Amino acid sequence: MSSSPGRDRLVRTLKRPGSRGQAVVAALLAVLGFASVVQVQANERDNHYEGMREEDLVQLLNSLSSASQRAENEIAELEETRSTLRSDTDSRQAILEQARERATVLGIIAGELPVTGPGVVVTVEDSSEGNLGIDHILNGIEELRNAGAEAIEINDSVRVVAQTALEDGSEGIIVDGVQLSAPYTIEAIGDAHTLERALNFTGGFVQSVEGEAVGGDVRIRQVTSPSVEIATTAEPLQPEYAEPTESE
Amino acid sequence: MIAGLGLLVGVILGLMLQPEVPLWLEPYLPIAVVAALDAVFGALRAFLDGIFDDKVFVVSFVSNVLIAALIVYLGDKLGVGGQLSTGVIVVLGIRIFSNVAAIRRHIFHA
Numbered sequence: 001m002s003s004s005p006g007r008d009r010l011v012r013t014l015k016r017p018g019s020r021g022q023a024v025v026a027a028l029l030a031v032l033g034f035a036s037v038v039q040v041q042a043n044e045r046d047n048h049y050e051g052m053r054e055e056d057l058v059q060l061l062n063s064l065s066s067a068s069q070r071a072e073n074e075i076a077e078l079e080e081t082r083s084t085l086r087s088d089t090d091s092r093q094a095i096l097e098q099a100r101e102r103a104t105v106l107g108i109i110a111g112e113l114p115v116t117g118p119g120v121v122v123t124v125e126d127s128s129e130g131n132l133g134i135d136h137i138l139n140g141i142e143e144l145r146n147a148g149a150e151a152i153e154i155n156d157s158v159r160v161v162a163q164t165a166l167e168d169g170s171e172g173i174i175v176d177g178v179q180l181s182a183p184y185t186i187e188a189i190g191d192a193h194t195l196e197r198a199l200n201f202t203g204g205f206v207q208s209v210e211g212e213a214v215g216g217d218v219r220i221r222q223v224t225s226p227s228v229e230i231a232t233t234a235e236p237l238q239p240e241y242a243e244p245t246e247s248e
Numbered sequence: 249m250i251a252g253l254g255l256l257v258g259v260i261l262g263l264m265l266q267p268e269v270p271l272w273l274e275p276y277l278p279i280a281v282v283a284a285l286d287a288v289f290g291a292l293r294a295f296l297d298g299i300f301d302d303k304v305f306v307v308s309f310v311s312n313v314l315i316a317a318l319i320v321y322l323g324d325k326l327g328v329g330g331q332l333s334t335g336v337i338v339v340l341g342i343r344i345f346s347n348v349a350a351i352r353r354h355i356f357h358a
């Protein structure tokens with residue numbers, strides 16, 4: 001195999017140690033090796049921006065600041081949306097709360113909800129002749145209403161509301177079509193003290209029932225704890241003729 | 249023999265010392281390294297051709313490095329540093345390729 005003069009020279013030089021020329025080459029190669037290694041290591045280190053040119057850095061900074069500007073705009077927009085949604089929810093919740101409260105109040109007034117609270121239990125005994133009539137019961141109910149009774153129930157079976165009708169029956173009274181007989185138990189929720197006073201004043205309910213003309217007997221019990229339970233409810237009224245007049 | 253040892257010593261020194269590259273040198277060092285590589289491959293080719301001269305090698309090595317750095321410096325001052333350093337790398341790369349091709353022909357006859 002014929003070998004070239006160049007290759008022979010290379011092999012010869014590699015085998016024979018040092019001339020002056022080789023020392024110079026060695027020094028320069030050492031510089032080259034040193035510089036390359038330093039550069040490679042500097043490149044591998046993480047401070048990526050350190051060696052960058054001014055213009056590149058400026059461009060980078062510009063793009064970063066515009067990106068952050070965009071992000072800030074987006075944040076502001078989203079925050080606005082959030083606050084709008086939140087206030088929407090708040091007002092809706094407030095309206096709902098109001099409606100619910102109103103429904104409760106109206107339910108109590110209309111007698112559609114079972115209620116409980118402090119009040120009085122009035123037991124009315126008829127005389128043996130059966131002189132007690134709806135006049136007296138009605139009188140008692142009116143007195144209780146005057147004194148601020150919020151819910152009234154008779155004999156645990158009829159809730160007294162605005163539409164309640166009373167009539168005389170063959171054996172006692174008929175309240176809203178329900179036949180009741182003595183003794184009547186009227187339960188009323190309200191301020192117990194005021195309710196009792198309203199029945200007891202001179203010439204009032206108690207006196208008229210216990211007087212000569214009727215000869216009945218009334219017992220009033222204030223109940224604060226446990227409270228009076230009114231469990232019966234009235235049928236909700238479905239207005240057929242009455243319509244609300246238009247008003248703001 | 250000694251030349252190879254010199255390269256090895258330089259690499260080991262760099263690995264052991266791990267010097268920080270000064271900030272002003274940072275844009276020029278990669279260009280300088282590539283320029284030096286070009287000089288080294290040129291020298292190897294000249295050696296294989298039998299026309300190697302150590303003085304010529306030293307001069308070409310130093311001037312290569314200096315001119316490369318100077319061009320990049322000038323480019324930075326003119327505001328085209330990035331483009332100029334790319335240009336220098338391309339030119340040096342082409343020269344390295346042609347030198348290496350000549351070296352390959354000498355050593356492998358191919």
